[in-house]
Amino acid sequence: MLPVMDSPDPTDEQLVRSTQSGDARAFDQLVIRFSPRLYGLIYNMTSSHEDTNDILQEVFAKAYRSIKGFQGKSSFYTWMHSIAVNMAINFLKKRNRRKTMSLDDVDNGILNDPDFIEATSNGDPHREANLSELQKKLNESMMKLSHDHRAVVTMFDIQGMPHAEIAKILKISEGTVRSRLFYAHRQLQNHLQEFIKK
Amino acid sequence: MEPNESISKLLRLKRYEQPPGDFFEDFLAEFQLRQRAEVIHRPFIKVAWDRLCSVFTPPPIPRLALASSFAVAILAGISIFNWSGSEVDDSNPVNMSLAGGQNIQLGAPQKPANPAKPLTAVEYVLPAEVVSYASKRSF
Numbered sequence: 001m002l003p004v005m006d007s008p009d010p011t012d013e014q015l016v017r018s019t020q021s022g023d024a025r026a027f028d029q030l031v032i033r034f035s036p037r038l039y040g041l042i043y044n045m046t047s048s049h050e051d052t053n054d055i056l057q058e059v060f061a062k063a064y065r066s067i068k069g070f071q072g073k074s075s076f077y078t079w080m081h082s083i084a085v086n087m088a089i090n091f092l093k094k095r096n097r098r099k100t101m102s103l104d105d106v107d108n109g110i111l112n113d114p115d116f117i118e119a120t121s122n123g124d125p126h127r128e129a130n131l132s133e134l135q136k137k138l139n140e141s142m143m144k145l146s147h148d149h150r151a152v153v154t155m156f157d158i159q160g161m162p163h164a165e166i167a168k169i170l171k172i173s174e175g176t177v178r179s180r181l182f183y184a185h186r187q188l189q190n191h192l193q194e195f196i197k198k
Numbered sequence: 199m200e201p202n203e204s205i206s207k208l209l210r211l212k213r214y215e216q217p218p219g220d221f222f223e224d225f226l227a228e229f230q231l232r233q234r235a236e237v238i239h240r241p242f243i244k245v246a247w248d249r250l251c252s253v254f255t256p257p258p259i260p261r262l263a264l265a266s267s268f269a270v271a272i273l274a275g276i277s278i279f280n281w282s283g284s285e286v287d288d289s290n291p292v293n294m295s296l297a298g299g300q301n302i303q304l305g306a307p308q309k310p311a312n313p314a315k316p317l318t319a320v321e322y323v324l325p326a327e328v329v330s331y332a333s334k335r336s337f
Contacts (some may be wrong), residue, residue, distance in 0.1 A: 024233075031229055035222055044212055052217075053225070060229055061236065113214070115207040138212055157209035185205045196204040 012076040019067050027067070030076075031060055037159070038084045044154040045088045045147070046095075047139045055091055059084045074168060081155075081169045089147045134195060141191035149184040156181055 010018075010029070018026035038059060043052040063083055070079060142150055151170065155161045156177070167174045189196065 028226060028230070031226055032222070035225055039217060039222075040213070043215070043217075049217060053221075056225070057229060057232060061232065064233065113211065115211060134208075134211070135215065138208060142212075153209065157206045158212050160210075185202050188205050188209075192205065192208055195208055 013072065016067065016070060016072075016076050019064075020070075027064055030063075034077075034080050035060075038080065040159060041081065041084055041154055042088045044142065044158050045085075045150050046092065047143055051091065051095075055087055056084075059087050062087070078165065078168050082171075085151050085155075085169060089151065092147050137192060137195065141188050144191060145184050145187060149180050149187070152177055152180040153184045153188070 010026075012030065012033070015026045015030050015033075019030065035056065039052060039056055042055050042059075043049065046052055046055065059080070063080060066083075070076070074082075142153070145153060148170075152166060155166045155169070156163070161169075163174045163177045166177045170177070
């Protein structure tokens with residue numbers, strides 16, 4: 001049998017077991033695998049690249065310290081997301097009202113996205129100016145949501161997770177997830193009125 | 199278009215917000231550095247606590263191996279118990295002399311007079327006289 005690190009595409013569970021046996025390289029693989037997604041989750045909750053970097057470092061450090069206690073009752077994916085959401089919310093509570101907006105680079109692919117074209121096609125040919133404005137407005141609107149609502153919106157609307165998965169991560173019912181989404185969308189609708197097509 | 203759908207479409211555009219190109223490579227390197235630093239600078243009390251926990255926490259052993267070793271231990275215990283129960287310790291017979299100069303031996307079976315005759319049962323021979331420590335007196 002091949003060692004986990006030599007097999008072509010080890011599963012999360014295999015990497016977790018190897019890490020539990022003391023193989024730090026297996027955990028590095030998990031970091032590579034999960035950091036883009038967790039970055040997106042934390043970034044959209046904090047709107048700050050620097051804070052996201054710090055929190056993400058802490059998230060993986062905590063996961064590494066606690067991985068021996070991970071028994072596989074939930075998937076590793078759910079477990080990691082739970083740690084990330086909880087740490088992001090705790091960070092936001094401490095950060096309080098201090099708002100630091102550091103908008104990340106926007107992939108140029110957005111300029112060809114039909115949804116972006118639709119949202120900004122108000123006759124103005126300078127789409128890049130609209131992009132900057134839209135990005136700023138989206139981030140401001142997100143920051144006006146409560147931490148709990150923001151977490152649900154980030155996971156559902158931005159990351160495309162199903163309600164059931166969000167419920168598991170936040171340890172709440174699916175009904176509560178739907179309810180939070182409903183109120184968050186209503187609030188966002190007021191802030192983003194100018195970009196919503198009637 | 200439903201308002202919720204419009205909001206979702208707008209929010210999905212946030213997926214295009216990405217960190218700088220080499221962020222994730224640098225992130226792993228920074229994580230490894232932090233890990234090492236944490237190991238080096240960990241407070242003594244934490245290191246001691248972790249060692250204590252690792253002593254009392256059994257390593258993960260497959261259930262089958264655990265059950266097998268448990269069963270072997272039980273069988274070994276039973277067989278040792280049976281073996282020691284069937285044996286009579288007669289290696290140290292007690293010699294006693296009675297008044298009148300007669301010797302008896304306790305704890306050791308008396309050898310048969312005829313060695314060719316097989317032993318059917320362990321026989322202990324005691325003198326037919328009543329044993330008494332009182333000295334014989336004649337009036």
